Amino acid sequence: MMELFHPNKLPTTRHIFFTGKGGVGKTSTACATALALAKAGSRVLIVSTDPASNLEDVFGQALSNLPTAIKDVPNLFASNLDPEEAARNYRESLIGPYRGKLPKAAIDNMEEQLSGACTVEIAAFDEFTNLLANQEVTKQFDQIIFDTAPTGHTLRLLQLPTAWSSFLEDNTTGASCLGPLSGLAAKKELYATTVHALSDSEETTLVLVSRPEPSSLREANRASMELSDIGITNQVLILNGLFKATKTDDTIAKELEKRQQHALEQQPDFLSKLQSYYLPLVPYNLTGLKALKSFFEPIELASVPLNSSHTAKEIASLNTLVSSISQKNNGVIMTMGKGGVGKTTMAVAVAIGLVQEGHKVHLTTTDPAAHLSNIIHDERLLENLSVSRIDPKVEVELYRDEVLSKVAATLDEDSLEYIKEDLRSPCTEEIAVFRAFAKIVDKSKDTFVVIDTAPTGHTLLLLDAAESYHKEVSRSNGDMPENIKKLLPRLRDPEVTDVIIVTLPEATPVFEASRLQDDLRRADIHPKWWIINQSFQAANSEDPILQGRANSEEEWINKVRSNLASKCVIVPWQIDELDNVEKVKILLQ
Template sequence: MFQSFNPIDSIKTPFIFLTGKGGVGKTSTACATAVALADSGKKVLLISTDPASNLQDVFGIELTNEPTSVQSVENLFASNLDPETSARVYRESVVGPYRGILPDSVVATMEEQLSGACTVEIAAFDEFSGLLTHTEILNQYDHVIFDTAPTGHTLRLLQLPTAWNGFLEESTHGASCLGPLSGLADKKDLYSKTVDVLSNASKTTLILVTRPDVSSLIEADRASGELKEIGIKNQLLIVNGLLQSYLEEDEISGAFYHRQRNALKEIPENLKQTVIYSLPFVSYSLTGVENLRYLFKQYSVPSSDMVHENDMIYLPRLSDLINDFSATGTKLIFTMGKGGVGKTSVASAIAVGLVEKGHRVHLTTTDPAAHLDYQFQSDQLNKNLTISSISPKEEVENYKADVIANAGKELDEEGLAYLEEDLNSPCTEEIAVFRAFADVVAKSEDEIVVIDTAPTGHTLLLLDAAQSYSKEIARSTGEVPESVKKLLPQIKNQEETSVVIVTLAEATPVLEASRLQEDLRRADIFPKWWVINQSLYATNTKDPVLSGKARSEQQWIQEVHEKLAGNCALIPWFDEEKIGYSKIKDYIN
């Protein structure tokens, strides 16, 4: 379908960046690319800037921010930049001078403003900017590969002149992720040179990594467009995890194959203009140098590595989770997790399961209304189930308009440009959508409300701060509606509210879900259940490739079950998409 990716033929630039949503295989692709280039005689430095990096696990060596030689691969060096540590150091450099001068409550709010994803990303950018502009690096290595590229939003922020003129020291506008640039004025020239390197097609190649599924393709398309806007146009796309063939006698195998092919028919037009490569769906774990070398050789795992019945881990099913919520009288249920793990499907299944238990349920989601129409089709809904859909795009536009109306009139042209870009941050959508969620909950009485996707702990803490401190001092998120003020304490009440974390049995989704849980705990929210979704481990597939993949899921199922989750439910990968009320019930049968 697409030509196989071979970095020796495809990569000609010294700098290589990989980007894509969590779980698409950025790290394994970056590692295999680094090994292949080093094996070809090139001297390669591989750097991870991912907070959930498992680079050390892939190579089986301890890594720091200093390049370390990778055993058994001549010419390959690796380092692990820890943006979380960098963010803590950076945060203290900004906040430290105010300790003992400003009230403790204000200092605490400043710390939270600098605790979001934007700060971590900019701290990572700060780390590798020196590498991109350091002539000794260029002289020492033929290729420098970065696992995880900055987003277009971050790079646009860094390009805005307002970010460097003291605007942040004075602004009291209502933006959502305010503060990450407030201590970087002395880095303007360095960052300008870095962005120039990124946009130079003779120096940098951007690799967009996606899975052959609709949500991953949409995210790749968004990232591609954002980065093209700021001049990073030397892009290529890798469709990772493409099943090459299937067993006709195996229903799981056939459904898996055809679902991937159907998703690829929906590739966005922008991505069709990009050179597209593919990498195969592999059954073995992409750890260890030899396995990484196999990736570009279309290697399949032997059938002897399949999952055997006597090795199986048996976990509760989704019906057990639903029984728990029904018995304990939970009134508000959030499903949370990274994109592509199946939050909407799980939320829909929980809602249907509770209705079947005799409860009145309202299901609301941030997916477009057409998706819920598709999910439930024309089935006759149970009279106890009502559904609403919140449009993130509309809510964000409304929120932006409110903030700009309140704060924008006091700003000059440059200040307004910064405010508008700051409002493109991820937290803005979370806050805007949460306001809409709060309205839904406020109007609901005598029913259970199931909400697909809640804001992170960081955003909830920002909203808390907005209630506690004045906007002028705390640089808060703007006026907080009464419905939000009432909902925040309700979320922390474990007798009324439960958070369900949804993940896949893979390294990156589990690591990111773990970070999400820690984020929530900072806001005094403690998820009661985890759901491992779409598990091949829980199926009886006989396909040798899929069975090998099922085996590789085992360690992550154990990680969640034994270390991360208080309660854990396992949902098998189904051989058909569950469409319509009656089919959704299959999740709980």
């Protein structure tokens, strides 16, 4: 049986890295751990290198890149590094010398190649490497906690000799997603020392934070395996948000508990071998010292203030969105959002809703879930609904093989290894999958095409740069298919395309969705709709913990409705798993 987590159960290493996908409670858990260790007598520094960090909100005070003492907490200091600012400086250091010497299209191309998530991550790695190397700063602390560890992909790239060679400046196979690392070449040995420290189990502990949900556990498993493969094996798993119903007659509470237990029973084998702990679902936001101090203590339900005034009651249902789009006879609909927010289910629901309105619909998705098979075999829908599934693994392999076949004969072994690793980046999957989507959209006429998991603005701008500058971009080797060229203008036309952003009513998912919207706007694509999914406010549970969660959603629902979305709808947390057509139809009532 899993133990309740407390920081005193962690290995007593000097460095503790927390990692996990957005929205799992990684920052909150890291902050509460830092607070507990400081209270126990250690002099602790917590450092965030997460672009989505809310470290300042959690502690309720302004922070900088230098250690700042946390008010009213002896021994605790915090530092908030800004990897996006570091990435901007890094880009300019590489591109600046070429301004005025190369055509504008070439400069735009270079800037976009250096604007992806991988570049931000390498900039974050650079920031905390600089911190670790500053002994004048670090020697005053017993333990240093990092909120957000680098991925295995980035660490593998840094370990490849080619990453530091002039090949990256001169190659004709397409610049890396990370961009030329030669700007950091002087730090090669320093980076090697940092990577070595990460893999030293006497010095570093890696804490994987996950929710007891299938998508979150899969992501934790992937990260665990990747980091283990490069020698970071001193790992601990924390399952955050484990729920125990306090009202046994509340159907919503009972189903949530059952669903979580099923996810844990089905968790990947690799994760099941790790030392695992759990933290309960708490009925409040983990901001402020009072909340952090009580995170590892028993929940006092009587102290949770309940609020009967909920904004969710004022927001329209999903059917409003479908009715609005239905006024057109055809078009492209893209559902977008970070993993785990339910964008695939929302794509299915929108497709079914449009079919019910009498339209022909083609749904194309990367999700292999069984409920899509049920849709296909529903004879009542076959006439107007067609479904295609795209397997990202297959598309990426096809894309990699295509690229490597064109460059293998011209590269040495080290350079080829770099290209192979670079082709494991998130950008590669986006481009490969988007190429498959484009083929489907190109064949569809007089119909709605619903695309689950669309590319980010960064990827679209990369593809656009490839067309305008006729150079290789993101390993595409200059061969942009005609259907992609035609699709890009369609995606930018609001009369043709409706972009739907899906989020959860929680801090990190809303922040990440906001960044996604900004990214799309850079590509001149403007989302029309937001869907706030899985709302406990809209579900009306009577369980006190879930009522507390409903209260905590208020801030984020208001933020989406008032500040971020042109139009928004809300979807309640569902008692039933949405695994067939009839259950999905419930969302449209």
